[in-house]
Amino acid sequence: xVVKEEEMVLVTPGEVLGKATEVxxxxxxxxxxxxxxxxxxxxxxxxxxxPPPDSPDQRPTVEVTGHKAHGPxxxxxxxxxxxxxxxxxxxxxxxxxxxxxKSVREKFSGIIRQQDVRATxxxxxxxxxxxxxGDIVRASVLSLGDARAYFLSTAKNDLGVVSAESTxxxxxxxxxxxxxxxxxxxxxxxxxxxxxxxxxxxFITLFKFS
Amino acid sequence: MEFVSPExxxxxxxxxxxxxxxxxxxGNVAKADGxxxxxxxxxxxxxxxxxxxxxxxxxxxxxxxxxxRCEYSMANFSTGDRMRKPxxxxxSTEISLVIRQTMEACILTHLMPRSQIDIFVxxxxxxxxxxxxxxxxxxxxxxxxxxxxxxxxxxxSAGYLNSTPLLDLNYVEDSAGGPxxxxxxxxTLDKVTLLQMDAKLPTNTFEDVMxxxxxxxxxxxxxxxxxxxxxxxxxxxxGLCLVIKFRITFVF
Numbered sequence: 137x138v139v140k141e142e143e144m145v146l147v148t149p150g151e152v153l154g155k156a157t158e159v160x161x162x163x164x165x166x167x168x169x170x171x172x173x174x175x176x177x178x179x180x181x182x183x184x185x186x187p188p189p190d191s192p193d194q195r196p197t198v199e200v201t202g203h204k205a206h207g208p209x210x211x212x213x214x215x216x217x218x219x220x221x222x223x224x225x226x227x228x229x230x231x232x233x234x235x236x237x238k239s240v241r242e243k244f245s246g247i248i249r250q251q252d253v254r255a256t257x258x259x260x261x262x263x264x265x266x267x268x269x270g271d272i273v274r275a276s277v278l279s280l281g282d283a284r285a286y287f288l289s290t291a292k293n294d295l296g297v298v299s300a301e302s303t304x305x306x307x308x309x310x311x312x313x314x315x316x317x318x319x320x321x322x323x324x325x326x327x328x329x330x331x332x333x334x335x336x337x338x339f340i341t342l343f344k345f346s
Numbered sequence: 347m348e349f350v351s352p353e354x355x356x357x358x359x360x361x362x363x364x365x366x367x368x369x370x371x372x373g374n375v376a377k378a379d380g381x382x383x384x385x386x387x388x389x390x391x392x393x394x395x396x397x398x399x400x401x402x403x404x405x406x407x408x409x410x411x412x413x414x415r416c417e418y419s420m421a422n423f424s425t426g427d428r429m430r431k432p433x434x435x436x437x438s439t440e441i442s443l444v445i446r447q448t449m450e451a452c453i454l455t456h457l458m459p460r461s462q463i464d465i466f467v468x469x470x471x472x473x474x475x476x477x478x479x480x481x482x483x484x485x486x487x488x489x490x491x492x493x494x495x496x497x498x499x500x501x502x503s504a505g506y507l508n509s510t511p512l513l514d515l516n517y518v519e520d521s522a523g524g525p526x527x528x529x530x531x532x533x534t535l536d537k538v539t540l541l542q543m544d545a546k547l548p549t550n551t552f553e554d555v556m557x558x559x560x561x562x563x564x565x566x567x568x569x570x571x572x573x574x575x576x577x578x579x580x581x582x583x584x585g586l587c588l589v590i591k592f593r594i595t596f597v598f
Contacts, residue, residue, distance in 0.1 A: 146575045149452075149489065150497030150534040164494065166454065168535070175534070177454055177494035179574055202492040206398075242399055283404060 145182040150175055153182065153198045160193070164200030178202045207241025210277045210286055215295075218246050218288065220271040226250050228267045230275070230288065245285040252278060252289035272299040349507040349519055357518055358387075365502070365514045365562055370482075370573045372490050380491025384483035387516060388473035393483035395491040397463035412458040416446035418480060420469040441477055444540065448501070448530045449484055451539040454494040463493060474520040475503045477528050481540070482566055489574060497532035498570060499539055502562030504529070504555045506547060511555045513562050527552070529559040533567035 147153070153165055156172045162185065164178035176182070180202040187194055210216050210232055218230035232244040253261045267273070274295050275288035290296045302308050350356055360366070366387030375381035378394035385391075401407040418441045422428055431438075449465060465487065467480040481501035488495060505515045507524045520526060525547045530540030547555065 148498060148571045148574050149495040150532065151571075152534065166494070166496070175497070177496065178492055179489045180492075206492065283407070 146180070147176040147182045147200055148179045149177050153200075158195060159184075160187075160195045160197045162197040162199030164202060165198055174198060176200050208235040208238040209240075210235050210244055210246075212277050212279050215274065215276050216246070216288065217298075218273050218275055220248075220267045220269055220273060221245075223263050223267050223269060225263055228263055229285065230273060232286065232288075246275070246277070246288040247281060247285040248273070248275060248288045248290060252287065252291055255291040258291075267297065268300065270301055271297045274298050347522065349512070349522060350510050356512065358516060362510050362512050363558060363561075365565060366516070368566065368569045370486055370570065372486060372574070372577050378487070378491075380487045380489070380493070382483050382486035382490055383470075384479050384486060386475055386479045386482075386514065388471055389469075389475055389479045389516075390471040391467060391469050391476065391479040391483045393465065393467045393480065393487040395463065395465050395484070395487040395493065397491070398458040398461035398493065399464075401460065401462045406462075407460055410459050411455040412453070412460075413462040414446055414450045414453060414455065414465070415462065416442050416449065416465040416467070416484070418442040418445060418467050418469075420472060420476070424469045424472045441480065444477065444542070445480055445484060448481055448499055448540045449488065452485075452495045452497055452499045452532060453488065454496060457494055463488075472517065474515050474517040475528075477501065477542075478503050478514075478530075478566075481530055482570065486570060486574070497535045497537075498567060499530055499532060500563045500566040500570060501528060501530040501540060502559050502566055503527060504559035504562060506551060506555050511551075511558045513558050525552075525555070527555050527559050529556060529563055531560055531563045531567075533564050 153159065153161075153174045153176055156167045156174055159174055161167050161174045164176060164180060165174055166177050167174055178200045180200045183199050183201060185197040185199065187196060214235055216232045216236075217234040218232045220228050220230045222229045227247050227249045230246045230248060232240060232246050234240065248267070250261050250263055251258045253263070253266050273288075273290060275290050276292065276295060278287040278289045281287040300308050350362060354361060356362065366389075367385075369385040371383040373381060374383050374392060375394045378396055380395040381393060383390065383392050398412055401413055406413055418438050419433065420431070420438065422430060445465065445467060453463065465484050467484055469476050469480070478501040481499060485498050485500065489498065502513070503515055503526055505512045505519060505524050505526050507519060507522055512519060515526060525543055525545035527547075528540065528542045529538065531538050541556070543552070
């Protein structure tokens with residue numbers, strides 16, 4: 137789409153932008169069925185976009201861009217960043233924080249079901265080994281879900297936990313999907329061993345200098 | 347009582363078909379998605395719009411359109427004698443309903459399914475015609491919130507006193523007990539969304555009074571369109587200045 141160069145035209149809702157036979161209604165415009173006119177539905181700047189040269193419909197599109205941008209809303213297929221809030225045996229619930237590259241303005245909750253965690257061996261997924269509360273997850277939206285939450289999926293190579301906190305309290309980043317789970321699982325033991333080792337060392341040093 | 351003097355002037359010095367002075371401000375409530383203050387003479391109303399947002403009460407959620415809610419209230423200090431009124435009295439629930447229905451008629455609710463839009467209007471100064479002022483303020487606030495609408499809704503009242511149709515009644519004329527016709531219209535689509543009258547009036551007189559009120563609505567519509575465009579440009583200029591300022595500070 138190419139934006140036509142023209143002077144700034146401000147419109148308010150209800151102003152006539154043209155005939156439906158001559159222009160197409162884009163964002164911020166609508167077609168009235170009873171008289172076939174295109175009206176503005178928002179307050180803002182009027183823009184006319186010329187159609188792509190290869191399309192069969194050669195009408196230019198009129199759209200009104202308002203001054204206020206609404207927060208993004210997740211829709212099926214969009215990739216979101218979410219924070220895991222609760223892990224259950226069959227699913228994990230998460231709060232959606234970003235849709236694409238934009239942060240959301242209000243709270244959207246999502247659910248990652250056991251069968252949507254990974255693409256293979258979906259019946260052997262252990263939710264508690266896959267997620268922990270506080271994990272940052274990259275997921276794609278499967279559907280609008282039920283009334284409460286969106287259904288999310290991490291069953292793709294580029295999706296999954298991207299950032300998490302280990303039991304030792306350090307931030308862990310994802311190198312690969314498999315590694316992160318392993319690190320998280322064993323980090324507690326590594327932490328314990330390190331603690332014991334440091335205790336022994338301090339004990340020895342104390343013993344030496346006294 | 348004489349409401350129109352022999353010279354053809356009303357109690358506050360207006361002519362019968364003259365409106366009170368209009369004034370509007372936009373963006374007064376920082377936390378709201380859209381807000382406006384609208385004044386018609388001494389009547390002053392503030393409106394705030396929140397939404398479209400998620401439905402609070404899930405049982406009210408509609409899968410094909412947005413839920414519009416409206417709450418009207420009068421500030422204790424808005425009338426001459428200060429009264430403490432209960433929140434949900436008959437009058438305010440009725441006006442809330444009227445405003446909700448009027449605004450619902452112009453909002454493209456089918457574009458925002460499963461969501462809710464809240465409109466709060468409060469009367470800061472009451473001098474007659476609060477219903478109309480509330481509708482006008484709500485329209486401005488909805489526009490400010492960027493909610494898609496079929497057309498703007500504007501409203502104005504007209505009455506019939508001393509055998510003269512009077513436009514935009516003030517409190518004294520309103521409480522005279524004569525007929526009070528409140529009209530709300532979609533000005534470009536030429537449609538009536540609100541028509542209220544609580545008195546008896548002969549048909550031909552009613553037509554005149556209603557026509558006068560419609561003319562008033564159109565005048566309000568022109569004012570709202572002008573003010574909206576002017577304020578939009580003003581916001582753009584302020585934004586541009588900020589950008590320039592930031593650029594300068596960045597350079598230094």
